[in-house]
Amino acid sequence: MKNILFDFISKYISLTEDEKNALISLDLFRTVKKGTVLLKEGQHSNESYFVLKGCIRTYYIIDGEEKTTAFYTEMDALTPHSVINKTPSDFFISCVEDCILSVSNSDMEAEVNSKFPKFELMCRKLSEELLAKERIDFDEFKTSSPEERYLNLLQKRPDLVQRVPQHQLASYLGIKPQSLSRLRARLLEKKS
Amino acid sequence: MKNILFDFISKYISLTEDEKNALISLDLFRTVKKGTVLLKEGQHSNESYFVLKGCIRTYYIIDGEEKTTAFYTEMDALTPHSVINKTPSDFFISCVEDCILSVSNSDMEAEVNSKFPKFELMCRKLSEELLAKERIDFDEFKTSSPEERYLNLLQKRPDLVQRVPQHQLASYLGIKPQSLSRLRARLLEKKS
């Protein structure tokens, strides 16, 4: 399990054994049951998550309806914007499947960053890369139709379509569950 | 003009006079005419932009149509994702108005970052903050209708609706120019 984390980190910086041991001593790993809510709307939190195994999602409750906006799977990192902005959260985080997560909090991160300046560099590279990815995703979303978004998702994250309930996928694609159902039926008809 | 840049930087770190002078000696400022294309699709570039005055936009050309996905105005910073990923650009950047920009390139940034580690910290904070903002914008986009997006834009960036051509705003809102025109007419009717 540790190796997944170290493999991820090695994409940005290289660690000595001492540094690896320092990380391990922080006791970051946590296993969580499907359905567990990690963060609630209104809650103050300073936790960040890294998915070692499983899938978590962020969702809002708007007019009593769940609106899922993101899924994080193996090797994905998530720091809620409420943690960055030090505001109460406006969304929820919950586990779509049983998960193994690495959970850190901002105090720990500040401490590690000052002890090992290397981590500061990793954080910068990681945020820059995630920002670039987020912009690409947003641009693709804006410039395509629901159908194109669904086909795009089938290409890029085919696993999601299998492991996530349809109604959660629908709001992720910016549409209602009924529309996703119809859209899929339409596509099946086209093929034949 | 320099003061706008220093005001911006002071939100993240504090600078000594020496550091300020080092920045000024880099000769960053550039004035650019409306319509100038700063970056073309396919081009390799390592330039980042900070808007001191004016407005620039990013757009794709898809099936011969311009699709505008973002506007950057006073105090906004833009590093194209192609610069982060060291790939040829897939979009264009052009000036919506006459602009005064601060233009830096990644070599300069690397040098400044190693000379003044403080800048590394600023870059991390800035990217984290921008990522948080981008996620909020994306979530809002996904969870709202074109009409709600337009009303939201009127609230958050009323200046944009004035200074930017409608057809560019339309694709920014994820719809066609004709639909934006109709949507606006519909809203005017509702009011009365």
Add this chain to the structure above:
DNA sequence: CTCATTTCTTAACTTAAGTGAACGGGTTAT
């Protein structure tokens, strides 16, 4: 100033998403 181009609007028609309701399959709890 004038011509050409671009931008915005309007209209008629097509297509797809939103809405409300109903149904069946599956799971869970009692």
Add this chain to the structure above:
DNA sequence: ATAACCCGTTCACTTAAGTTAAGAAATGAG
């Protein structure tokens, strides 16, 4: 075993966005 619930699908209907086309208004270049 059965009732309650959740989920995905389907249907009929409404609403809004896409499409094509035309024309008016504004802009820019010569």
